[in-house]
Structure formats: structure tokens, C-alpha cells
Amino acid sequence: MxxxxxxxxxxxxxxxxxxxxxxxxxxxxxxxxxxxxxxxFTEMDVERINVVEPDGKLRMVIANRPRSIGPIYKGKEFGYKGGNRPGIIFFNDEGSENGGLGFSGARGTDGTYRASSQLAFDQYDSDQILYLSYTDQNGVRRTGLTVADRAEANIFDLVQARDSLQKLPASPARDSALQALVAPRNGVPLMAQRVFLGRDPAKSAVVNLSDPQGKPRLRLVVDSTGRARVEFLGADGRVTYSLPDSARR
Structure with a gap:
């Protein structure tokens, strides 16, 4: 070379x-x-997104209606099946559902419509206790913020017991057991609305403050005509004192 x-x-x-x-x-x-x-990604079409922890536990699910999930408690499905809750579902550290954002709305063949939206947060091992909601049935609307109390009752055990009882043949014993299942626990109702701030179907702006049994005891109202009043109510729901009409009743 x-x-x-x-x-x-x-x-x-x-x-x-x-x-x-x-x-x-x-x-x-x-x-x-x-x-x-x-x-x-600049743009992406997707039917469902699962946000998971390193160990695989769900943390959040974003889904359309067909691919939405049913209730989950510590990674286990219970209650009813999925396919009817489009939106976002949140999960706690144990993989249990603890709130979410849901929304729907459609007009029927008869021309009437129904719509709803809700952002909710659940009590531990229970159901929602804080939620912002809007419901509308063909113009009859209710919109507001609700704060609730719930008895210390595990929602998974409660639903399992209810489903088992409902599989039994109809009888007075079964009906009695179902009633006992939803009865107060140590005097505390399974659910009691304590505070509501919003707009009611009568088009009034209201603030309702209720006792531990969920009975309104103080109400602030500005009605659809613009008239304002403050009402004090007894346990039977009757107004006992009001302003500006300060005469006791």
C-alpha cells in the first residue's frame, strides 16, 4: 500500500x-x-387517565361516562358498577375514594332538560361532608355550598350489609333490619346538613344553620322580591322569632 x-x-x-x-x-x-x-403533548384525546402511586394505588381517575369507575374502598370495588360517573374521582392514601368532581346535563326528547355539577369531599371511611353543587330540573334550580355531619359508620360495611339484606325475600324482618341500618348511631344521624349557603328553588338567597339532627334553627333569607328577613326556628320547624317582624310567635 x-x-x-x-x-x-x-x-x-x-x-x-x-x-x-x-x-x-x-x-x-x-x-x-x-x-x-x-x-x-400539544393535544391529546383520551377516554380515561389513572393517576397512581408507585405501589399502584389509585390517586385520581379522570374518565368519560362509559369508562368511569364505581365506588372503591381500599382498592376494592363495592356498591354499584362504573359507567355512570363522568368526571374526576379523588382517592386517599389508602386507595379509598374520598371525593370528586362530577357533571352532567342533557335535554330529553320531550324538550325538558336536567343538569347538575358537584365538587365534593368525603369524610374518612364515609361519604361526602363538604360539597359545592348545582342541580337544575328544567329551570327549577338549587345552587350552593353544603357542610354536613356524618355518624361514625364505615361506608363499605354499611353498603355491604345493605346489599346483603336487599337480596333477602321481602319480609317485615328484612324491612326492620334495613331501617335499623340507616338509624342514627348513638343519637347521631347517618347524615345531617349543618350549613347551606346558596340559592334555593324559590329563587331566594339563603343561609341555613341547622342543629346536629339536621333541623334548620336559624335562617337568613333574601327572597325573590328582594325582601330580607332573619328567622329563628324551633325543633318542629316552626318560626319562633323573626326580624324585621320582631313579634314573638
Whole structure:
């Protein structure tokens, strides 16, 4: 091999080495800038997204109606099946549902419509105790913020017991057991609305403050005509004192 051919091959190898080095450098810089396991999308269509912890427990589910999930307690399904709750469902550290955001609305073939939206947060091992909601049945609307009390009753055990009783043949004994299941626990109702702040179906702006049994005892109202009043109520629901009409009743 003469010196000229050898020199030409050396130059080719040098060029190859330089190009390879540049390519590797570009790839290294690109990999350095882009975080591993992270992707960026400008737009994406999806029917369901599961946000999970490293151990696989659900933390949040975003889904359309058909792919929405039913209630889940500590990773176990119970109650009713999914497919009817489009929106977002939240889960606590144990993989139990503890609130969510749901919404719906449609007009029927008869021309009437129904719509609703709700952002809710659940009591531990129970059901919702704080929620912002809107319901509308063809123009009859109720919108507001609710704060509730709930008895210390595990929702999973409660639903399991209810479902078992409902599978039994109808009888006075079964009906009695079902009534006992929803009875107060140590005098505390399974659910009692304590505070409501919002707009009622009568188009009044209201603040209702209720006792531990869920009975309204103080009400602030500005009705649909703009008239304002404050009402004090007894346990039977009757107004005992009101302002500006301060005469006792």
C-alpha cells in the first residue's frame, strides 16, 4: 500500500471520528435536557387517565361516562358498577375514594332538560361532608355550598350489609333490619346538613344553620322580591322569632 492511499484512509477515519463525536454530543445534550420518563403533548384525546402511586394505588381517575369507575374502598370495588360517573374521582392514601368532581346535563326528547355539577369531599371511611353543587330540573334550580355531619359508620360495611339484606325475600324482618341500618348511631344521624349557603328553588338567597339532627334553627333569607328577613326556628320547624317582624310567635 502506497503512502497516498494510506493517507487517504487516515483522513476518512478522522472525518468519521469527528462526525461520530458530534452526533454523540448532540444526543447527550438532548438527553440531558429532556427528563427521563417525561413526555410533552400539544393535544391529546383520551377516554380515561389513572393517576397512581408507585405501589399502584389509585390517586385520581379522570374518565368519560362509559369508562368511569364505581365506588372503591381500599382498592376494592363495592356498591354499584362504573359507567355512570363522568368526571374526576379523588382517592386517599389508602386507595379509598374520598371525593370528586362530577357533571352532567342533557335535554330529553320531550324538550325538558336536567343538569347538575358537584365538587365534593368525603369524610374518612364515609361519604361526602363538604360539597359545592348545582342541580337544575328544567329551570327549577338549587345552587350552593353544603357542610354536613356524618355518624361514625364505615361506608363499605354499611353498603355491604345493605346489599346483603336487599337480596333477602321481602319480609317485615328484612324491612326492620334495613331501617335499623340507616338509624342514627348513638343519637347521631347517618347524615345531617349543618350549613347551606346558596340559592334555593324559590329563587331566594339563603343561609341555613341547622342543629346536629339536621333541623334548620336559624335562617337568613333574601327572597325573590328582594325582601330580607332573619328567622329563628324551633325543633318542629316552626318560626319562633323573626326580624324585621320582631313579634314573638
Amino acid at each position: 502506497d503512502d497516498r492511499r494510506l493517507a487517504r484512509r487516515v483522513r476518512v477515519l478522522e472525518l468519521y471520528s469527528a462526525v461520530s463525536t458530534c452526533v454523540l454530543l448532540v444526543l447527550a445534550l438532548t438527553a440531558f435536557r429532556r427528563q427521563p420518563g417525561r413526555a410533552r
